[in-house]
Amino acid sequence: MNKAPETDLHALLDQPMPDRDGHFGPYGGQAVPPQLKAIMDSIAEAYLAIRETQAYQDELAELYTHYVGRPSPIYLARRLSEHCGGHAEIYLKREDLNHTGAHKINHALGEALLAKHMGKTKVIAETGAGQHGVAMATACALVGLPCEIHMGEIDIAKEHPNVVKMKILGATLISVDRGTRTLKDAVDSAFEEYMKDPDNFFYAIGSVVGPHPFPMMVRDFQSVVGREAREQFLAMKGELPDYVVACVGGGSNAMGLFTAFLHDLDVKMVGVEPSGRGLGLGEHAATLTYGKPGTMHGFHSYMLQDDEGQPQPVYSIASGLDYPSVGPQHSYLKDIGRAEYHAMDDEACLKAFMDLSRFEGIIPALESSHALAWAMQAAREAEPGTRILVNLSGRGDKDADFVADKLAL
Structure with missing residues (x-):
């Protein structure tokens, strides 16, 4: 499906998602x-x-409220933004501060x-x-x-x-x-x-x-992230961000953020997948970027598959992203042009992990670091005043030892 014109996009977004049969x-x-x-x-x-x-x-x-600690705050990463040239402001939705450390x-x-x-x-x-x-x-x-x-x-x-x-x-x-x-x-x-x-x-x-x-249930529960973020950003800045960005494996944290912004067509929604070590078989898990429609685990969506329709081996430095399919709503949003999807490799992910740690004192999950890597790249190329909101979906406690070994720290 080609990208829908804006008038058609409004109509498509007004349709039930999903329909009564879960499509x-x-x-x-x-x-x-x-x-x-x-x-x-x-x-x-x-x-x-x-x-x-x-x-x-x-x-x-x-x-x-009393167990998880919601609402999670939005934080302007000033030093990181300056490190990326200072043209854009990078904001973080701090899901890493939730009880258990993630969304x-x-x-x-x-x-x-x-x-x-x-x-x-x-x-x-x-x-x-x-x-x-x-x-x-x-x-x-x-x-x-x-x-x-x-x-x-x-x-x-x-x-x-x-x-x-x-x-x-x-x-x-x-x-x-x-x-x-x-x-x-x-x-x-x-x-x-x-x-x-x-x-x-x-x-x-x-x-x-x-x-x-x-896909509907998990999205509904995660939509609290986007509802909070939209209200918080309006209260902070008096307008919405130019970009909302989140990593995508299955896609729950991204869909949680995107849902509240679906009808705000001036807000670009960006999902970031892992391109891993390269584009060879089993070297990445960039399903929406390099996959095609297929069926596995009881649902139809984009999928990394072989000629017989079987799932291909996948890889990501972030264990939470190495899945050969993706949430079906992400596939639909890609096809109609409401969201765009990009891929960042291991090197960029590790750099973002270290940069946020060193410039802001926040150690991010490797999953979230993919989204952060894209945001940092976009910030360097952005027009002055651009505002980028990244869903920092988890903290990096779980990854600290692995990264330390990987980088010989």
Whole structure:
């Protein structure tokens, strides 16, 4: 699909996203067996009913305020902006300051509460960088539900601090040693466990991916980020930013930020993927940049795939971004031209990681550092007065030892 003219774009954005069948344009849906479709439909029905109850809304709002620490602040990174030439101002939405250190707690609490209200007996989740795993373990400890986290063997070795946190919080950690031993295989493993008893288990997907209703649910829970950011920026500057920027793996933190700005067509929305070590097979995970439409894990979206439609091996220095597909709403926003997507490599990511640490005293997650790297590049080329808002989706505690080894610090 070519980029839509502005008048058509308004009309497209006014359509329900998703529609009643869980589609964002041609993407999304439920590419699952009939038995599982019935279960997904029951989750959608329960979610749509429970989310409207005052008790659920009040409990979630109270936890966001008094447990997570919302609203997270917006911070002008003055020294970093000067380092990038001083033409543009780089602002950070500080999701790294949330309890558990990332945006993941926003949807983890929503999903854990939903599982509790539905009477489920166990929550199952996958994790890459470990932030979703820590957030789900935290939320399940809070609501009193057993939690089982599936994580690839490579990511377990790489993200040791988060592994320890999950165990302390009482989660059962399942090491996945097949395939690439990273996020895609952790998803497969978690889904297989979920299918053993889907009537009693709840699969808490960690991004805006999977069959309907998960892309909608996770987006809805994460949309608090964008709502806050839009109000905060208007209060600070009296106008909206020129750019809103976020990293994209599955795409939950980006969709959380983008949702509030969808109809503000003067605000450019930029998703940043990992181009990793290069463009060879298994060297990157830039799905929207280099992929094509395909189907995996129960939904249709852009996908890095071989000639038979099977997922290709992927890589990112950031464990939370190495996924061969992407949220279906991102695919739709790309096709209609409402959002643009770029890719930054490992070198640029590591430089952004170190620059923010050294210039602002903020150690970012490697995932967030991809978005920051693009923003720094854009700032150097920007017109004077340009304002760039980056969703700093997580803090870098989990990555500090890895980066120190990588850079021989």
